[in-house]
Amino acid sequence: MKMTIISPAFAAESEQETHETVGATGGEAHHEGGFPPFQQENFAPQIVWLIGIFGILYLLMSRVALPRVGGILENRETKIASDLEASREMQAKAQAAARANEENIRLRREEAQAIGRDAQQKIANEAAAQRTRAETEAAEKIRAAEARISAAKTQALGNVEQIAIDAAASIIEKLSGAGVDKDRLVAEYRNVKSS
Amino acid sequence: MSAEETVSQPNPIEQFELHRIFPLEINGIETSFTNASLFMLLAALGVVALMVLATSRQAIVPGRIQSLAEMLYEFVANMVRQTAGKEGMKFFPFVFSLFSFILIANLIGLVPYTYSVTSQIVVTFAFAALVLTLVVVYGVYRNGLGFLKLFVPHGVPLPVLVVLVPIEIISFLSRPISLSVRLFANILAGHITLAVFGGFVVLLLASNGWSFLAPVPLLAIVALYALELLVACLQAFVFSVLTCVYLNDAIHPGH
Incomplete structure (x- = not known):
């Protein structure tokens, strides 16, 4: 799917942030609390x-x-x-x-x-x-x-x-x-x- | 799109962050007014402005905006009539609200510095769950147990049914997921792609000696933006057509 486009973008700038596997798409998130669309408190x-x-x-x-x-x-x-x-x-x-x-x-x-x-x-x-x-x-x-x-x-x-x-x-x-x-x-x- | 990116660290997913504008909690449920709520409100107001304010004169010979409203009305009405039949027209207001809200939200989301409401899985899933709940509730209300004929295609021999019925059930159960993920993923991916290419422009401009290449991703953004306009309209359309198809299943479960 189109989601593959995301991975290089993530890889390009994943230094200081905590890695976290989120959801079925397996996208990497690196913001505090995770990938915003999958943050449950939202x-x-x-x-x-x-x-x-x-x-x-x-x-x-x-x-x-x-x-x-x-x-x-x-x-x-x-x-x-x-x-x-x-x-x-x-x-x-x-x-x-x-x-x-x-x-x-x-x-x-x-x-x-x-x-x-x-x-x-x-x-x-x-x-x-x-x-x-x-x-x-x-x-x-x-x-x-x-x-x-x-x-x-x-x-x-x-x-x-x-x-x-x-x-x-x-x-x-x-x-x-x-x-x-x-x-x-x-x-x-x-x-x-x-x- | 992402607003303030530092030159060193373009962040293509910053645009999806939720900012609490008025933090609020009722009965232990967080009901903060966020940027998402703001843009939901804007999308709804856009639809209301188009459909209520622009048609207030009720002119026989319409002006520009009124004829836009009429075109939207007829477009959705034809879609519902063709996919769900005459009986499906009782769901016309629902499908229309759904289509116009998603369309306007998608289009507003394409304006830089705005927030894309439909890029949140929880929003698209809420819509999909609403649609499928409506389908099941109306299907059972109208057909009773006959609604289960939905899983038994007409005129199929018994041995095939043994295989086919579980497949039909699985396909039915996966509908809310496919429906919500399709819209969510399209909008999300489009916005991330745009932001990534925007980041490339910034990075190239900041780099030594390679800044002359900066217009290349910029041109790509222009092309992608046109594509995203298409996707914004198309996904709103696909979502509502599938809604009509599912409602048609509720009305005529026997195929």
Whole structure:
């Protein structure tokens, strides 16, 4: 053991003192009364004071210090845990708010799109209605105009026949010199044309 | 460490002498207040200053000394929990007092001109006897005769037990001796070594022509001092860990 270190130190300076073998370690002692840690008259005062001092220390530790330090540590732990819990709650709240906000934005966007679509639809409908109305009007006008034209045409054609009858009658009159019955002329003409 | 050494006669064991500061005797028992008592008191006051005064503010965010106190608390608490289990925590105040007292006493003893309380076999043996008494008393109180299972390891065949039980008993009985001598011898040897090397410095300085060698043992002292700081902490730790191990035996004697 380490005790061997002692021996040369003892040997170096063991002159005048009484040699004395002490204890199980076999170390040499050379002070009056022996090696201090093994002097029996030193035992009692040390033990008495040790018991007193260690006893008081134990009481102070177990009654005051350790519960206090334990309390501090526990306090800190609960504080940290509750703070973390609170922050987690806040985070959850913030996330919920963000989700609600997004949902809201989505709804509003859909609404806006619907409004846009409706407006477009309405405008398209109106435009279509106006076009059809304009088209029917135009068609009516065209029809009326065509009727007028065909009436004018028939009238004009009727006039042409009369003019032709008159002209034919007068030509025949001039050529033959005889009077011409216009009705008979027309009937004859119709007869010739149909055969 | 040794205080006033004469140049011719450095005395490495003078530092362990007990000086009666107030001689006193009660009922035939000497209860003198000695230098040992003084440094026991200082060590205890050091522990109290650390654990009671420094934590008086009970700050959520600790200061330096308070966090030192908390570290010590958690260190010992973990040690007890790991070695002696949850049930061992009822001995936590005891182990803590033991560890902190021995640690502070060891550290104070390393300051020059102080007295090392734990360099006295009677002190370390008193602690060891206290621990072992506690182990036996609690072991019997908790387990009754079942405490004797401590000497009968579980699952060992009968022929082996015949040999093993006496060995277990001897090892149990030698515990207070090994526990006390380990701490005592380490501290004693360390202090003697430091004083011897200190003596070498003095002797070399006083010698003719060899004084230039004086820094060599001085450097050795520096290195040894670092080692002794380690030993001071380590031995306090070893003492308390073994205390926990023995208490664990008292709680669970059947292994």
